[in-house]
Amino acid sequence: MIVQLEELIEAKDFESAVMVIPSLKSLFHETNEITRTLDDLKNMLDQHDPDCQKKLYDIKLLVVG
Numbered sequence: 001m002i003v004q005l006e007e008l009i010e011a012k013d014f015e016s017a018v019m020v021i022p023s024l025k026s027l028f029h030e031t032n033e034i035t036r037t038l039d040d041l042k043n044m045l046d047q048h049d050p051d052c053q054k055k056l057y058d059i060k061l062l063v064v065g
Helices: 002-010 014-027 032-046 052-064
Strands: none
Touching: 002 014, 002 052, 014 032, 014 052, 032 052
């Protein structure tokens, strides 16, 4: 799902990217830092913020470790 999210962000399909976030949040619901970062990413996507790629990188770091 993270790869899908990455592809959507690269394609600047922010609306579809926002749709992926609830599924990711359900996977990581026990990890507050990841869910908080996903919330931040959603807000950035809603605003079509060009820095959302950096936030996605933060999520990847949190997931992988």
